[in-house]
Amino acid sequence: MTQPWATPSTTAPATKPLYLSRPLSYAPRATLTFRTMNHNEEQDHLDALFKRKRALRSRVRKALKAMDPALRSQEDNDIQSIVLKSPWFQSSTGLCAYISCNALREVDTSKLLSEILQNPAKDGHTQVGKRLYVPRVEDKNSHMRMLNISCIDDLVANSMNILEPAPVDSDGNERVDVMQANEPVDLFLLPGLAFDRSGRRLGRGGGYYDAFLKKYQELAKANAWKQPLLVALSYSLQIMDEGIIPVTPNDILVDALVSPTDVIPISQDALDRMKL
Numbered sequence: 001m002t003q004p005w006a007t008p009s010t011t012a013p014a015t016k017p018l019y020l021s022r023p024l025s026y027a028p029r030a031t032l033t034f035r036t037m038n039h040n041e042e043q044d045h046l047d048a049l050f051k052r053k054r055a056l057r058s059r060v061r062k063a064l065k066a067m068d069p070a071l072r073s074q075e076d077n078d079i080q081s082i083v084l085k086s087p088w089f090q091s092s093t094g095l096c097a098y099i100s101c102n103a104l105r106e107v108d109t110s111k112l113l114s115e116i117l118q119n120p121a122k123d124g125h126t127q128v129g130k131r132l133y134v135p136r137v138e139d140k141n142s143h144m145r146m147l148n149i150s151c152i153d154d155l156v157a158n159s160m161n162i163l164e165p166a167p168v169d170s171d172g173n174e175r176v177d178v179m180q181a182n183e184p185v186d187l188f189l190l191p192g193l194a195f196d197r198s199g200r201r202l203g204r205g206g207g208y209y210d211a212f213l214k215k216y217q218e219l220a221k222a223n224a225w226k227q228p229l230l231v232a233l234s235y236s237l238q239i240m241d242e243g244i245i246p247v248t249p250n251d252i253l254v255d256a257l258v259s260p261t262d263v264i265p266i267s268q269d270a271l272d273r274m275k276l
Contacts, residue, residue: 049246056202056245060193063237064105075235076108078260083112083189086263088229088274094131094185096146096178096228099155099163104204106191107233117151133178133185135208136164142207148176179215184225188213190232190254199253199266200245201232213252229273230254236261 083089097113100106116132133146137158147165149155154175155163168174178185190209194202203209213230220227232254239259255270256263265271 046248049248052246053202053205053248057193057205060202060238061105064193064235067105067235067237072105072235075260077111079107079233079235079258080109080111082258082260082263083231083233084115086258086274088231089187092130092185092187094133094178094181094183095187095189096133096135096185097189098191099134100191101162103161104191107235109189109233112189113152117149131181131183131185133176133181134165135212136167137208140206142211144208144212146178146212148178148181179219184220184223185228186226188216188228188230190230192232192234192238194238194240194245195232195234195254195257196240196242196245197257197264197266198242199255200240200247201251201254202245207250210250210252214250217252227269229256229270231256231258231270233258235259 095116097109097116098106099113100109102108113132113134116130131148132150133148134155136145136147137143138145147167149165154165154169156166158164165175190201192201192203192209217227219225230252234257236259239257253267255267256265256274258264263274265274
Protein backbone atom coordinates (compact mmCIF):
# COMPACT_ATOMS: atom_id res chain seq x y z
CA MET A 1 0.00 0.00 0.00
CA THR A 2 1.33 3.41 -0.89
CA GLN A 3 2.37 5.43 2.13
CA PRO A 4 1.34 9.14 2.28
CA TRP A 5 4.89 10.12 3.10
CA ALA A 6 6.59 8.22 0.31
CA THR A 7 6.88 8.56 -3.44
CA PRO A 8 7.24 5.01 -4.70
CA SER A 9 8.71 4.38 -8.10
CA THR A 10 6.74 2.48 -10.70
CA THR A 11 8.24 -0.94 -11.39
CA ALA A 12 9.59 -0.97 -14.91
CA PRO A 13 9.46 -3.95 -17.28
CA ALA A 14 12.63 -5.97 -17.58
CA THR A 15 13.21 -4.70 -21.10
CA LYS A 16 13.13 -1.03 -20.13
CA PRO A 17 16.33 0.72 -21.31
CA LEU A 18 18.60 2.36 -18.79
CA TYR A 19 18.22 6.12 -18.68
CA LEU A 20 18.85 9.07 -16.43
CA SER A 21 15.75 10.79 -15.09
CA ARG A 22 15.87 14.48 -14.28
CA PRO A 23 15.44 15.26 -10.59
CA LEU A 24 12.75 17.60 -9.37
CA SER A 25 15.41 19.95 -8.07
CA TYR A 26 19.15 20.17 -7.73
CA ALA A 27 21.12 20.32 -4.51
CA PRO A 28 24.76 21.42 -4.29
CA ARG A 29 27.11 18.93 -2.70
CA ALA A 30 26.82 18.99 1.08
CA THR A 31 25.62 22.58 1.22
CA LEU A 32 23.05 23.22 3.92
CA THR A 33 22.00 26.70 5.03
CA PHE A 34 20.35 27.61 8.31
CA ARG A 35 19.09 31.03 9.40
CA THR A 36 20.77 32.79 12.30
CA MET A 37 19.25 31.89 15.67
CA ASN A 38 20.14 32.46 19.27
CA HIS A 39 21.36 29.47 21.25
CA ASN A 40 18.00 28.48 22.73
CA GLU A 41 16.17 28.85 19.42
CA GLU A 42 18.81 26.80 17.66
CA GLN A 43 18.64 24.01 20.23
CA ASP A 44 14.84 23.91 20.15
CA HIS A 45 14.95 23.84 16.35
CA LEU A 46 17.47 20.99 16.26
CA ASP A 47 15.51 19.03 18.88
CA ALA A 48 12.40 19.32 16.73
CA LEU A 49 14.31 18.16 13.63
CA PHE A 50 15.79 15.15 15.42
CA LYS A 51 12.34 14.26 16.73
CA ARG A 52 10.99 14.33 13.17
CA LYS A 53 13.91 12.16 12.03
CA ARG A 54 13.16 9.56 14.71
CA ALA A 55 9.49 9.46 13.72
CA LEU A 56 10.33 9.08 10.04
CA ARG A 57 12.83 6.30 10.77
CA SER A 58 10.14 4.42 12.66
CA ARG A 59 7.66 4.72 9.79
CA VAL A 60 10.16 3.65 7.14
CA ARG A 61 11.31 0.66 9.20
CA LYS A 62 7.69 -0.48 9.49
CA ALA A 63 7.18 -0.07 5.75
CA LEU A 64 10.37 -2.05 4.99
CA LYS A 65 9.29 -4.80 7.38
CA ALA A 66 5.93 -5.02 5.59
CA MET A 67 7.51 -5.04 2.11
CA ASP A 68 6.58 -8.08 0.06
CA PRO A 69 9.64 -10.40 -0.05
CA ALA A 70 9.19 -11.10 -3.75
CA LEU A 71 9.05 -7.38 -4.55
CA ARG A 72 12.07 -6.71 -2.38
CA SER A 73 14.06 -9.44 -4.16
CA GLN A 74 13.06 -8.05 -7.56
CA GLU A 75 14.06 -4.52 -6.59
CA ASP A 76 17.38 -5.80 -5.20
CA ASN A 77 18.14 -7.41 -8.55
CA ASP A 78 16.99 -4.41 -10.57
CA ILE A 79 19.04 -1.91 -8.55
CA GLN A 80 22.22 -3.99 -8.73
CA SER A 81 21.78 -4.59 -12.46
CA ILE A 82 21.44 -0.85 -13.08
CA VAL A 83 24.62 -0.15 -11.09
CA LEU A 84 26.59 -2.86 -12.90
CA LYS A 85 25.57 -1.53 -16.32
CA SER A 86 26.24 2.13 -15.48
CA PRO A 87 29.30 3.76 -17.11
CA TRP A 88 30.17 5.58 -13.90
CA PHE A 89 30.45 2.23 -12.12
CA GLN A 90 32.28 0.44 -14.90
CA SER A 91 34.84 3.23 -15.18
CA SER A 92 35.54 3.43 -11.44
CA THR A 93 38.91 2.15 -10.29
CA GLY A 94 38.43 2.50 -6.55
CA LEU A 95 35.22 2.52 -4.53
CA CYS A 96 33.76 2.24 -1.07
CA ALA A 97 30.64 0.12 -0.73
CA TYR A 98 28.52 -1.06 2.16
CA ILE A 99 27.92 -4.74 2.93
CA SER A 100 24.16 -5.20 3.01
CA CYS A 101 22.52 -6.65 6.10
CA ASN A 102 19.32 -8.60 5.54
CA ALA A 103 18.14 -7.99 9.11
CA LEU A 104 18.36 -4.23 8.53
CA ARG A 105 16.49 -4.63 5.20
CA GLU A 106 19.13 -2.73 3.26
CA VAL A 107 19.27 -2.87 -0.53
CA ASP A 108 21.29 -5.98 -1.32
CA THR A 109 24.87 -5.47 -2.50
CA SER A 110 26.02 -9.11 -2.61
CA LYS A 111 25.91 -9.31 -6.41
CA LEU A 112 27.83 -6.03 -6.70
CA LEU A 113 30.52 -7.15 -4.28
CA SER A 114 30.86 -10.51 -6.01
CA GLU A 115 31.24 -8.87 -9.42
CA ILE A 116 33.83 -6.43 -8.12
CA LEU A 117 35.90 -9.08 -6.35
CA GLN A 118 35.73 -11.66 -9.12
CA ASN A 119 36.43 -9.10 -11.88
CA PRO A 120 34.65 -11.10 -14.58
CA ALA A 121 36.04 -9.28 -17.60
CA LYS A 122 34.36 -11.70 -20.01
CA ASP A 123 30.86 -10.37 -19.33
CA GLY A 124 31.92 -6.72 -19.40
CA HIS A 125 30.35 -5.73 -16.10
CA THR A 126 33.48 -4.62 -14.31
CA GLN A 127 37.03 -3.66 -15.04
CA VAL A 128 40.02 -5.57 -13.76
CA GLY A 129 41.74 -3.90 -10.85
CA LYS A 130 38.95 -2.23 -8.91
CA ARG A 131 40.03 -1.48 -5.36
CA LEU A 132 37.20 -2.16 -2.93
CA TYR A 133 36.90 -0.74 0.58
CA VAL A 134 34.14 -1.77 2.97
CA PRO A 135 33.11 -0.42 6.39
CA ARG A 136 34.32 -1.51 9.78
CA VAL A 137 32.71 0.13 12.83
CA GLU A 138 35.30 0.81 15.52
CA ASP A 139 33.17 2.19 18.36
CA LYS A 140 29.81 3.75 19.22
CA ASN A 141 31.07 7.30 18.69
CA SER A 142 30.43 7.43 14.94
CA HIS A 143 33.94 6.11 14.25
CA MET A 144 34.05 3.97 11.13
CA ARG A 145 36.88 2.95 8.83
CA MET A 146 36.82 1.70 5.24
CA LEU A 147 39.27 -1.18 4.75
CA ASN A 148 40.41 -2.87 1.56
CA ILE A 149 39.33 -6.45 0.89
CA SER A 150 40.19 -8.81 -1.96
CA CYS A 151 37.69 -11.62 -1.37
CA ILE A 152 34.45 -12.35 0.48
CA ASP A 153 36.36 -14.54 2.93
CA ASP A 154 37.99 -11.37 4.26
CA LEU A 155 34.70 -10.60 6.03
CA VAL A 156 33.79 -11.75 9.55
CA ALA A 157 30.60 -11.29 11.58
CA ASN A 158 30.78 -8.69 14.35
CA SER A 159 28.90 -8.74 17.67
CA MET A 160 25.71 -7.67 15.87
CA ASN A 161 26.15 -10.41 13.24
CA ILE A 162 26.98 -7.83 10.56
CA LEU A 163 29.77 -8.74 8.17
CA GLU A 164 32.81 -6.48 8.21
CA PRO A 165 36.52 -6.80 7.41
CA ALA A 166 38.93 -8.06 10.01
CA PRO A 167 41.60 -5.40 10.74
CA VAL A 168 44.38 -7.70 9.51
CA ASP A 169 44.52 -10.15 6.62
CA SER A 170 45.25 -13.88 6.76
CA ASP A 171 48.99 -13.16 6.74
CA GLY A 172 48.72 -10.84 9.74
CA ASN A 173 49.21 -7.66 7.69
CA GLU A 174 47.08 -4.61 8.42
CA ARG A 175 44.50 -3.93 5.77
CA VAL A 176 44.81 -0.73 3.76
CA ASP A 177 42.62 2.01 5.18
CA VAL A 178 41.13 4.23 2.47
CA MET A 179 42.09 7.28 4.55
CA GLN A 180 45.76 6.24 4.28
CA ALA A 181 45.65 4.97 0.69
CA ASN A 182 47.93 6.55 -1.90
CA GLU A 183 45.19 6.67 -4.50
CA PRO A 184 41.70 8.13 -4.19
CA VAL A 185 38.39 6.36 -4.66
CA ASP A 186 35.98 7.77 -7.21
CA LEU A 187 32.72 6.25 -5.96
CA PHE A 188 30.79 5.58 -2.75
CA LEU A 189 27.77 3.25 -2.73
CA LEU A 190 25.71 4.25 0.30
CA PRO A 191 22.88 2.75 2.35
CA GLY A 192 20.15 4.63 4.19
CA LEU A 193 16.56 4.55 5.38
CA ALA A 194 15.09 7.33 3.25
CA PHE A 195 16.11 9.66 0.43
CA ASP A 196 14.69 12.43 -1.72
CA ARG A 197 15.42 13.98 -5.10
CA SER A 198 17.31 16.90 -3.55
CA GLY A 199 20.00 14.58 -2.19
CA ARG A 200 18.78 14.33 1.37
CA ARG A 201 19.64 11.05 3.05
CA LEU A 202 18.18 9.75 6.30
CA GLY A 203 20.50 7.28 7.99
CA ARG A 204 19.89 5.09 11.00
CA GLY A 205 20.87 7.71 13.55
CA GLY A 206 24.45 6.75 14.37
CA GLY A 207 26.07 9.41 12.19
CA TYR A 208 28.76 7.00 10.96
CA TYR A 209 28.48 7.70 7.25
CA ASP A 210 28.05 11.47 7.58
CA ALA A 211 31.13 11.69 9.80
CA PHE A 212 33.19 9.47 7.50
CA LEU A 213 32.12 11.20 4.29
CA LYS A 214 33.00 14.59 5.72
CA LYS A 215 36.50 13.37 6.62
CA TYR A 216 37.02 11.81 3.21
CA GLN A 217 35.83 14.91 1.37
CA GLU A 218 38.31 16.97 3.41
CA LEU A 219 41.08 14.47 2.56
CA ALA A 220 40.26 14.64 -1.14
CA LYS A 221 40.29 18.44 -1.06
CA ALA A 222 43.63 18.53 0.80
CA ASN A 223 45.18 16.21 -1.80
CA ALA A 224 43.59 18.01 -4.77
CA TRP A 225 41.74 14.82 -5.70
CA LYS A 226 38.45 14.81 -7.55
CA GLN A 227 35.61 14.38 -5.07
CA PRO A 228 34.06 10.90 -5.18
CA LEU A 229 30.55 10.42 -6.50
CA LEU A 230 28.16 9.68 -3.63
CA VAL A 231 25.47 7.27 -4.85
CA ALA A 232 22.72 5.90 -2.61
CA LEU A 233 20.82 2.68 -3.32
CA SER A 234 17.09 2.91 -2.61
CA TYR A 235 13.97 0.78 -2.73
CA SER A 236 10.98 2.51 -4.30
CA LEU A 237 9.24 3.06 -0.98
CA GLN A 238 12.31 4.78 0.50
CA ILE A 239 12.16 7.72 -1.92
CA MET A 240 10.31 10.55 -0.18
CA ASP A 241 8.50 13.59 -1.45
CA GLU A 242 10.30 16.92 -1.24
CA GLY A 243 10.48 18.36 2.29
CA ILE A 244 9.67 15.13 4.15
CA ILE A 245 13.24 14.41 5.30
CA PRO A 246 14.52 16.85 7.96
CA VAL A 247 18.06 18.20 7.47
CA THR A 248 20.50 18.87 10.29
CA PRO A 249 23.91 20.63 10.02
CA ASN A 250 26.09 17.50 9.83
CA ASP A 251 24.09 15.81 7.07
CA ILE A 252 25.94 15.07 3.83
CA LEU A 253 23.92 15.23 0.63
CA VAL A 254 24.23 12.45 -1.96
CA ASP A 255 24.97 13.10 -5.62
CA ALA A 256 22.59 10.51 -7.05
CA LEU A 257 20.10 7.77 -6.24
CA VAL A 258 19.72 4.38 -7.87
CA SER A 259 16.11 3.20 -7.70
CA PRO A 260 14.72 -0.06 -9.13
CA THR A 261 13.88 1.73 -12.39
CA ASP A 262 16.67 4.19 -13.07
CA VAL A 263 19.48 6.44 -11.95
CA ILE A 264 18.39 9.79 -10.52
CA PRO A 265 21.22 12.34 -10.79
CA ILE A 266 20.97 15.18 -8.28
CA SER A 267 24.15 17.26 -8.14
CA GLN A 268 25.77 18.92 -11.12
CA ASP A 269 28.72 16.58 -10.61
CA ALA A 270 26.41 13.61 -11.07
CA LEU A 271 24.87 15.14 -14.19
CA ASP A 272 28.32 15.69 -15.66
CA ARG A 273 29.66 12.23 -14.80
CA MET A 274 26.60 10.18 -15.59
CA LYS A 275 26.03 11.28 -19.16
CA LEU A 276 25.52 8.30 -21.37
